[in-house]
Structure formats: structure tokens, C-alpha cells
Amino acid sequence: MSMRTVDWTTLRRRSQESVDEGLRERKKRLMRQQLSDTATEMFLERGFDSVRVAEIAQACGVSEKTVFNYFPTKESLLLDLGEATMESLRTTLTDPELSPVEATLAILAQELEGITSWIAAQADLGQAKAALMRFGMLIRSTPSLVAYQRDMTDRLVAAAAEILAERTGLNTDDPEPQITATALMGLWPIQFQALHRHLGHDLTPDQLHQAITADVRRAARLIDAGLTTLELATPGEPR
Numbered sequence: 319m320s321m322r323t324v325d326w327t328t329l330r331r332r333s334q335e336s337v338d339e340g341l342r343e344r345k346k347r348l349m350r351q352q353l354s355d356t357a358t359e360m361f362l363e364r365g366f367d368s369v370r371v372a373e374i375a376q377a378c379g380v381s382e383k384t385v386f387n388y389f390p391t392k393e394s395l396l397l398d399l400g401e402a403t404m405e406s407l408r409t410t411l412t413d414p415e416l417s418p419v420e421a422t423l424a425i426l427a428q429e430l431e432g433i434t435s436w437i438a439a440q441a442d443l444g445q446a447k448a449a450l451m452r453f454g455m456l457i458r459s460t461p462s463l464v465a466y467q468r469d470m471t472d473r474l475v476a477a478a479a480e481i482l483a484e485r486t487g488l489n490t491d492d493p494e495p496q497i498t499a500t501a502l503m504g505l506w507p508i509q510f511q512a513l514h515r516h517l518g519h520d521l522t523p524d525q526l527h528q529a530i531t532a533d534v535r536r537a538a539r540l541i542d543a544g545l546t547t548l549e550l551a552t553p554g555e556p557r
Contacts, residue, residue, distance in 0.1 A: 349378075349384075352378055353374065353388055354389070356378050357369070357395035358453070360373065361395075361396055366392075366456060366463060371385055371395075374395065391466070393463055393466035396457075397466055400474070403429070407425065407474065407478055408481070411481045412481055414485070423534065426505060426534055430527060430530055433450070437523045437526070438523040450513070454513075475499045475503050476499075478495075478498075479495040482494075482498050483495040504541075505534055508537045509530060512534065516529045
């Protein structure tokens with residue numbers, strides 16, 4: 319069954335749509351969305367390495383140069399939600415009212431809500447779950463996508479460490495913000511692994527959301543006690 323019968327649009331809409339955007343910004347967002355959705359469908363149908371960027375451009379009625387104006391690499395056409403996570407870190411992890419773990423869980427919850435809402439919006443839940451499983455398998459089986467995802471994780475860790483250092487008065491290179499950022503970003507693989515595991519069960523979207531959230535919170539509890547000591551760290555003193 320063709321992946322083109324799966325609507326990928328709503329999966330991205332929650333994080334990218336802005337009520338305040340103008341016509342020009344909306345046109346740019348929709349073009350970016352079309353390029354990424356089309357690429358996703360083609361990659362799932364034929365495999366990542368079997369699809370050329372020129373073919374994606376042709377399917378969207380634009381030039382190859384236009385594709386690269388929106389996406390710097392072929393890999394970013396598929397793994398395009400990392401930037402949304404980066405923006406969420408900059409707006410949520412900086413909130414002094416939230417602990418680092420609380421802020422991270424809030425971001426993960428929003429992203430999970432986008433996924434489970436997307437599943438619920440599909441006409442065929444089984445097909446939607448199968449598509450997500452194929453999406454994950456495609457990433458895990460493609461070396462360039464694994465490398466790209468690793469690089470994005472490194473960027474997220476660096477951004478989180480910088481934010482945490484500013485919150486505590488430490489230097490970004492100090493061990494406390496570095497290990498804290500690494501631990502917090504480690505919750506993303508936990509959520510993705512839980513998603514992959516629970517997709518194979520006969521769960522409604524709400525039940526899927528609850529099961530994944532429970533797994534993520536179990537992992538978060540293990541690191542929460544250690545992370546609270548970051549707020550007590552004093553620059554220049556033995557710790």
C-alpha cells in the first residue's frame with residue numbers, strides 16, 4: 319500500500335504553524351512542508367539512498383536549488399523536526415519556573431502529543447502505526463541518517479548545556495551543565511524506543527500516549543535527583 323495514502327501534514331503542523339504568520343511566511347512554511355512530506359513518502363516507498371533530490375524537486379514542481387534553499391542536506395528533508403526541538407529548548411528550558419527535568423518532559427510531551435494526534439487523525443490506525451514503524455526502521459538502517467541524527471543530538475546537547483550554564487552561573491564547559499544536558503537529551507531515545515515498542519501493541523492513540531509517557535517518566539525519575547544538585551552548584555568550588 320502506498321505511503322502517499324498517509325497524511326504526514328498534521329504530524330508537522332502542531333510545531334510549525336503560527337497564528338501570527340503572514341502570507342509570505344505561510345507560503346514558505348507550506349513549501350517546506352510539501353518538500354519534506356513528499357520526500358518522506360518517496361524515501362519510505364523506495365529507500366533513502368534510491369531517491370535523488372532532483373526527483374523530489376520534480377515531484378514538487380520546483381528546482382533542485384529550491385529544495386536546498388529550504389533544506390541544507392538530503393538528510394534534513396526527512397529529519398526536519400530537530401530544529402523545532404532546538405527552538406523548544408530555547409523557550410522552555412530557559413523558564414526559571416521549571417526544573418531542567420520538568421522543562422524537558424514538557425517538550426517531550428508536546429512532541430509526543432503531535433505524534434499520537436497524528437495517528438488519531440488517520441483513517442486507518444493500523445496503517446499509520448505501520449508507517450511510523452517503517453519511518454523508524456528507515457532511519458536506523460541508513461548510515462547517513464544515523465550520522466545526521468547523532469550530529470543533531472550533539473547540537474541539542476551543546477544548546478542545552480549553554481542554557482543550563484546561564485541558569486546556574488557556571489561555564490558551559492563545566493562538568494555539571496555538560497552531564498546534565500547529556501542526561502536530558504538521553505530522554506529522547508527513551509521516548510523513541512518506547513514509541514517503537516508500544517506501536518506493536520493493540521493500543522488506542524490515548525493508550526499509546528499514556529504508555530510512552532509512563533516509560534519516559536520512569537527514566538526521568540532516575541536522573542531527577544542527581545540533576546537537582548545542579549541548582550546548588552557554585553562556580554569555582556569543589557563539587
